[in-house]
Amino acid sequence: MNGFVRFSMWVDRVLLAVACIALVAMTLHITADVIARAFHQQVVGTLETVSYYHMVVAVLLPLAFVERNHENIRVDVLVQLLPGPVQLGFYVLACVIGFAFFGALAWQSGLDAYKSTVRAETIMSNFLFYIWPARWALPLAFGATCLATLANLMKAVGERRAL
Amino acid sequence: MSNFDIGVAGIVVALVLVAVRVPIGIALGSVSIVGIGVMTSPRVAWGMISATPFDFVGQWELTAAPMFLLMGYICTETNLTQGLFHAIRLFLWRLPGGLAVSSVGACAFFAAASGSSVATAAALSRIAVPEMLKRGYDKGLATGTIAASGTLGSLIPPSVLLVLYGVYAQVSVGQLFMAGFIPGLISALIYAMMIIVRVKITPTLAGEDDIRPSWGERFAALKDVWPLPVLIVSVLGGIFLGYFSPTEAGAIGTVVACLIAALRGSLTWTAFRDALVKAAASTTGIFIILIGSVFFTRFLAMSRVPKEFSDLILGVSTDSWWILFAVSVIYIVLGMFIDSIGLLLLTLPLLLPLVKGAGLDLVWFGIIVIKLLEIGLVTPPIGLNVYVIKGALGNLVTLPQVFKGVGWFVAMDILTLILIILLPGLSLWLPSIMLN
Amino acid sequence: QTEFIANSFYNAEHPLSKYTYVDWGPAVEKASGGDLVPDIYTGTVLLAPRATLQGIRDNVVQVGHHPAVYTPSEMPVAMAVQELGFFYSDALPVLLAVTDWSMNNPTQLAEWKDTGVVYLGGYSTPPYILFCREPVTNLEEIKGKRIRTAGSTVSEWVEEVGGIPVNVPSSEMYSGLDRGTLDCASNAGSDLIERSIWEVAPHTTTLSTGMYYSGPAWGYNPDFWASLTPEQRKILMTTTARAIAQLGINYTKRANEALDEAAAKGNTIHEPGEDLVASVKAFQEKSLANIYTTAEEKYGLENGKEVIDSFRATVDKYNGLLEGIDRNDEDALTELIETEIYDKLDPATYGVD
Ligand code: NA
Ligand code: NA
Numbered sequence: 001m002n003g004f005v006r007f008s009m010w011v012d013r014v015l016l017a018v019a020c021i022a023l024v025a026m027t028l029h030i031t032a033d034v035i036a037r038a039f040h041q042q043v044v045g046t047l048e049t050v051s052y053y054h055m056v057v058a059v060l061l062p063l064a065f066v067e068r069n070h071e072n073i074r075v076d077v078l079v080q081l082l083p084g085p086v087q088l089g090f091y092v093l094a095c096v097i098g099f100a101f102f103g104a105l106a107w108q109s110g111l112d113a114y115k116s117t118v119r120a121e122t123i124m125s126n127f128l129f130y131i132w133p134a135r136w137a138l139p140l141a142f143g144a145t146c147l148a149t150l151a152n153l154m155k156a157v158g159e160r161r162a163l
Numbered sequence: 164m165s166n167f168d169i170g171v172a173g174i175v176v177a178l179v180l181v182a183v184r185v186p187i188g189i190a191l192g193s194v195s196i197v198g199i200g201v202m203t204s205p206r207v208a209w210g211m212i213s214a215t216p217f218d219f220v221g222q223w224e225l226t227a228a229p230m231f232l233l234m235g236y237i238c239t240e241t242n243l244t245q246g247l248f249h250a251i252r253l254f255l256w257r258l259p260g261g262l263a264v265s266s267v268g269a270c271a272f273f274a275a276a277s278g279s280s281v282a283t284a285a286a287l288s289r290i291a292v293p294e295m296l297k298r299g300y301d302k303g304l305a306t307g308t309i310a311a312s313g314t315l316g317s318l319i320p321p322s323v324l325l326v327l328y329g330v331y332a333q334v335s336v337g338q339l340f341m342a343g344f345i346p347g348l349i350s351a352l353i354y355a356m357m358i359i360v361r362v363k364i365t366p367t368l369a370g371e372d373d374i375r376p377s378w379g380e381r382f383a384a385l386k387d388v389w390p391l392p393v394l395i396v397s398v399l400g401g402i403f404l405g406y407f408s409p410t411e412a413g414a415i416g417t418v419v420a421c422l423i424a425a426l427r428g429s430l431t432w433t434a435f436r437d438a439l440v441k442a443a444a445s446t447t448g449i450f451i452i453l454i455g456s457v458f459f460t461r462f463l464a465m466s467r468v469p470k471e472f473s474d475l476i477l478g479v480s481t482d483s484w485w486i487l488f489a490v491s492v493i494y495i496v497l498g499m500f501i502d503s504i505g506l507l508l509l510t511l512p513l514l515l516p517l518v519k520g521a522g523l524d525l526v527w528f529g530i531i532v533i534k535l536l537e538i539g540l541v542t543p544p545i546g547l548n549v550y551v552i553k554g555a556l557g558n559l560v561t562l563p564q565v566f567k568g569v570g571w572f573v574a575m576d577i578l579t580l581i582l583i584i585l586l587p588g589l590s591l592w593l594p595s596i597m598l599n
Numbered sequence: 600q601t602e603f604i605a606n607s608f609y610n611a612e613h614p615l616s617k618y619t620y621v622d623w624g625p626a627v628e629k630a631s632g633g634d635l636v637p638d639i640y641t642g643t644v645l646l647a648p649r650a651t652l653q654g655i656r657d658n659v660v661q662v663g664h665h666p667a668v669y670t671p672s673e674m675p676v677a678m679a680v681q682e683l684g685f686f687y688s689d690a691l692p693v694l695l696a697v698t699d700w701s702m703n704n705p706t707q708l709a710e711w712k713d714t715g716v717v718y719l720g721g722y723s724t725p726p727y728i729l730f731c732r733e734p735v736t737n738l739e740e741i742k743g744k745r746i747r748t749a750g751s752t753v754s755e756w757v758e759e760v761g762g763i764p765v766n767v768p769s770s771e772m773y774s775g776l777d778r779g780t781l782d783c784a785s786n787a788g789s790d791l792i793e794r795s796i797w798e799v800a801p802h803t804t805t806l807s808t809g810m811y812y813s814g815p816a817w818g819y820n821p822d823f824w825a826s827l828t829p830e831q832r833k834i835l836m837t838t839t840a841r842a843i844a845q846l847g848i849n850y851t852k853r854a855n856e857a858l859d860e861a862a863a864k865g866n867t868i869h870e871p872g873e874d875l876v877a878s879v880k881a882f883q884e885k886s887l888a889n890i891y892t893t894a895e896e897k898y899g900l901e902n903g904k905e906v907i908d909s910f911r912a913t914v915d916k917y918n919g920l921l922e923g924i925d926r927n928d929e930d931a932l933t934e935l936i937e938t939e940i941y942d943k944l945d946p947a948t949y950g951v952d
Contacts, residue, residue, distance in 0.1 A: 019447075020439040023233055026226060030414035034407045037780065040743050040763065047766050051223045058229055059220050062447040071448050072186035073547070079184045090183040097185055101193040108212040122672040123649070125766045126754035128897075131221075138217060162184075203658075210657020218647035223768050333610065337774040405779030408771060464644045465604075 005155065008147040012065040015144055019061040026054035048129045056134045064144035067098070068152060070163065084161060091162035095153040102145040109138035166202045170466025173198040177459070188455035195455075195462035202465055211461060216454050223410065224330045228323045229446040230413025231278025234394075234420050236438035236445075239286040241424035241431075243394070244273055246387030248290055253376045253384050260362035260369045262298060263308045264355045266291040270312030271351040274319040275395045276420075278326070278413065280503070280540055282445070284313025284548040292556060299370020302560050303568025304358070310548040310565060311572030312354060314537035317503070319347035321398070321412060323449075324507060324533050331511050334525045336409045337402070341593040342526050346534065346583050353575045361571065390423045452504055473517045483521045487584055490514055491535060498539020503547070507536055530590040531583055538576045541569045601831065602636045603661035603823060608648040611641040614789060614853060615664060615722055618846040619816050623838060631834045637662075652818070656715040661823040664722070667814035668750065674814060675898035676710040677701075680910045681813035682893055685752045686883050687726075688807035691847045691926060692917040694723035697812045698843060699940045700913040702949070706906050716818035717950035720839045722846060724787045725854040726807035727753070730800035731783040732776060737872035744782040747772055753785065753808050756882045760875075769794070776800045785809075788854030797861040805858070806871035806879065816846075825951050832946040840941050844932035852927075 033046040066072055074094075079087055113135035121132040156163045164172070173194050180190035200208035238244055248269040255261040255268070270287050277283045288309050295305035317324040320340035329336035362369045376384075398416040401407050407415055424430035463469055476489050493514075497506055518528050540548045543566045553562055583589055605624060609616040624639040646654040651665040652673060667677035680697070687693050698721040701707050711718045727749065735741050742761040748754040754764030767775050767784075775781035777799040784796065785808050791797050817839060824832070862868050871879075886893075894903030920939065924931045 016440065016443060019443045020436075023229060023439055023443055027230065027233065027414045027417045030226070030230070030411050031418050034411055034415060037745070038406065042745075042763055042765060047223050047768075050226055052221045055222075055226050055229075056217065056220050058443060059446055059450045060216075062443045063451065066444050066447045066451070069444075071444050072188060072451060073448055074184050074186040075181050076184060078182050093183065094185040094189070097180070097193050098189045101189050101196070104196065104209075105212055105216065108209050109216065112213050112217070119672055121670075124668045124671040124678075124750070126748055126751055126764045128671065128751070134221070135217060206657060207659050210654060210659045213657060214646055214650035214653045214659060218650045224771065335773050335777075336771075337777060402778065408774055408778065408780050410771065461645055464640065 005151045008064075008144070008151045009068065011144045012068050012148055015061040015063075015141065016065040019058045022054045022058040022061070026050055026058060029054065045125075045127070045129060048123065048125050052123070052129075052131045052134045056137050060137050060141040063102075063141045064148040067102075067145050068148040070152075079162075087162040088156065088160065091156055092153065095149050095156070099146055099149045099153070102142045102149065106139050106142035106146060109135070109142060113139055164201075166466045167468060167471060169198055169202050170463055170468035173459075173462060173466065174468070186451070188451035188453075191452070191455035191459040195458035198462045199465060202462075211458065215457055215461070219454060219457050220450065222330070224326065224336070227278065227321070227326045227336075227410045227413050228449065229442060230417060231321050231323060232282060232413075232445055233438065233442035234398075234413055234416040235273075235277035235279065235282040235286065236441045237417060237420040237424065237435070238273070238276060238391070238394070239282075239289075240434040240438040240441075241420070241427075241429040243390040243420060243424060243427075243429075244269065244286055245290055246384070246389075247272055247391045248287070250381070250384040250388045252294075253381045256376060258359060259366070260304070260358040262291075262295050262300065263304060263358045263362075263369065266295070266308050267312045267351050267354045267358070270309065271315050271319060271348065272391055272395070274315040274317075274347065275321075276391060276398065276416065277316050278321045278323040279445075280314045280316035280324075280537065281547055281551050283316030284309055285551045287313065288552045288556065292552065293559075295370075296559060301368045301370075301568070302564045304361075304368050305568070306549075306552050306556070306560050306565040307568025307570075307572055308354070308358065310541050310546070310552050310569050311576070312351065313548045313551070314540050314576075315347050315351055317533050317537055318343045318350060318530070320344060321409065321416075322533070324503060324536060325529065326409070327453075327504065327507060328511070328529045328532065331507075332515055332525050332529065334529060338526050338594040339529050340402075340409055342530050342590040343533065344593055345589050346530055346579065349582065349589065350534075350576070350579045353579055354572060357571060357575050390427065394419055394423060449504055456504070469516075473514075473520075476517060477520070481521060483523055486517055486521050486523070487531070490518075490531070491580070494532070494535035495538060495542070498536060499542045503536040503540055506539060507532065524587065524591065526594060527587045527590045531580070534576065534580050534583060538573060538580075541566075541573060600634055600636060601827065602638060604640060604645070604659075605637040605662045606640045606645055606651065606654065606660040607664040608643055608646065608651060609641060609664070612793065613641075614846060614850040615724075615816070616641045618849055619664065619720075619722065619842050622845065623842040626841065627835065627838045630838050631831065635831055635834060652714065652716070655818050655820050658820045658822065660820075662719075662817050662819045664816050665716070665814050665818050666811065668811065669814075673714050674710060675900060676707050676906060677813040679894040679898040679900055679903060679906060680707075681750075681811070682752060682886075682890060682897075683907070683910065684750065684811060684813075685756070685809040686887065687810050687914070689918075690723045690725045690810060690851050692914055692921055693810060693812055694721060694843065694847045695917045695921075695936060695940070696910070696913040697721040697723060698936070699917070700910050701815070702940070702944060704906070704909055706900070706902060711815075711818075712821075715821060716815055717821050717824040718815040719817040719819055719835065719950070720815070720843055721812060722816035723812035723850075724810050725789070725851045726787075726810050727785040728788060729783050729785055729804040729806055729808065730776070730791060730796050731802045731804065732779065732800055733782070734802045734804075734867070734869060735783055736804055736869045736875065738874045738878060741875065745780070747775070747781055747784040748808075749785065749811070750809060752886060755886075756808070756879065759882060760878055772796065773799060787850075788857045789850070790857075791861050791866075792857040797864055797866050801866045802869060803858060803861060803866060804869045804871050804875075806875055808879070816843075819950065821950065821952075829946040832949070836941040836944065836946060837937065840936040841929070841933045843936055844929050847932060848927055848929060 033043040116132040116135045122128050177194040196208050251265040251268045255265050325339045329339050397419050398412050549565045607616040607620040624637040649669045651663045654660050655663045667674035671678050701718050745763045747767045748764040757764040772784045891904045894900045
């Protein structure tokens, strides 16, 4: 059980680190294009790479980390007035809903990523641009979030208190 | 059950889930997917999952959100904001409540560098509030000032909310940025005047403001004022001169902030890493609500609730005054419970048809909406800015104290709102001279 | 009574929403005596533009507008035919031809079937022309200009004449031209007024840089299509014929009117200089020489030559047919579309397995 929690925490951190790298890449990529433009040049494919790769990775991969640390925006006021066991009950409910939601997203986006890979999905811009690898960020992020939710749930039940 | 009934039931269930502490994005998303499945078929619900998150996130226009957040966090983690606050304080010491007025000014400056209200409030809460409490300021006034002035972050450009509104309503983001500028400054001025008047009447609110700086001290403080103004001028100047677009400005601003921090020697690895982690986590926190609201928007659209709702309002009158009044009431009531970004995306599909039907200017309406959303950021029970300040200060203050202190500012916000509505020129003058 | 969702991601006022969805919906309801009730959605409320195909396939919407350029890897045949866009500058014959050809060419029909849509009608934009901050009328002036282009053939040409082709979302076109991160944008004439581009790009050059027409203006979900009765399908065909006539007349008309309006507002409308026209001609001929190879190598079509030739022959056919009638006569055009295209389809079998 402890091993599972530690594994899922490790996954969160790795994904977060990749997202941070994507943020840096996004900053540099856009800046490079702006500088190139001042010299009547361009970094070809900035819009496509930034939107479909850097953005998707930076926005979605930290999800498991955010879920684990309860940085997903939620409303505490009402629940804090309730007795501990009721709080725990609602927390378990929230975890179950979260698990089902992210599970459904992981499952469907996994199927989509697979299909996209098989047909080598592209978008048309001023050239042909492959986007299928970016699709895999979704099942990865949502799947890891399921693990994080499960780990939180086990911890809450073990400690008999809402997290 | 008709689709309309399912839509109404979905709204109720989502609100209940939010109230029992299910994260907002998850509550909106899961209710919508189940709701769509019930209205149509499970296959359609799965189809909606396929067709939504990837295509929503992969939008160039939205890259402004993480970039402006990163720029703001670089500023706070490398202490680029403190010098300006310190200097303003030394120059305004003679004003009643000078420290609080300085905080409003510093918030306005920081707002011009930061895209988010919450980031603005978070940045200044750690610098300004402890200072005010140390001088014996009333806790409500000290925290209320920052909670309210933080909301300038969304009105004074750049602004993530304005970017989202522009993308959704298909209005030029550049024009929106220009339009928000004067209403933002007016908000700040009105806050400052209110503080001065209140402290004049009840001097104890401002404790014993006993600093009496010499001119030497004041000029010494000016040495460290430059980082924020330099950053702001390079970001806004670059947009204005056409070197980069408002979307690209966040990335440029991040690089400039890093360069300034490096020059001052405050760009440590820890600061840089913390800024990245915070920017990544808050971006994701925002986007999971965004994705949830996109699902919710689609669910509501299919249920036809928005159409019935706007028919209901238009049934009373199609006069633009009535529509603006109805819109204001809707935002102030919903704003008590729903976060600003979620509320924006939740309501635009309902309200835009109304507003277009009444022939209102979409840029002007955007500024009205942002001001209304700002009010929601500080009203109980769910006021994100208030939570942020409480979070930053821990047990120094209680939530009711902060909400109480914010009350005066909300009254001023409503005054500003009336001004914005009565005088469309406040919003539309700058964009119009930009065009010529 | 059959209710269904019809979706076009363009704004309600855009010609590709207005004539083919917003006006078409009530016409369907009326023609069927209230039996067919389309629920019309415009804009991105239900689906992101790129996701329309997916939405049709998954039955999120029962009929939708989906340009093939948004999902090139899914529609290589339609994309190969779109490669000819640079060679045409007259929208009406292409609109009728693409509709006819897409519902009769076996290779294209097989592609619709594979992608999971039933094609029931096409669209065509007027030629994309140049909207610029400064006059761009000859080869000298186009050098170094940053031009927003919307396709690979055009961007190759822009590069060849020394311009810089850039990809910018349409929502940022206005601010790009306003602030000078863009020098020119290529779009349909009507966008000059509808997207307020005249405010920021006072110089229009009427150089045709291609048209867009690939993919279904009405793509139906196959299960939904199969669930309809032949009578219902026939009503959809008839109403679609008229909607196509309306689109064909009005899109081009609005594009031309927009130029007059812009001129009245003080914009300058330039004719392209001879060297610019000659360069487009030369580029067209060069690419035409390679068109079969493009179709076969870039899009992987085994019968690339056959596909391209049959499309071009269909366009020629409609060029001929249109000579005999008044292009602005909606009834005459509708009749031509019905007799040449929809009357030849069997509502009992078309699009049904
Ligand atoms: Na701001
Ligand atoms: Na609130």
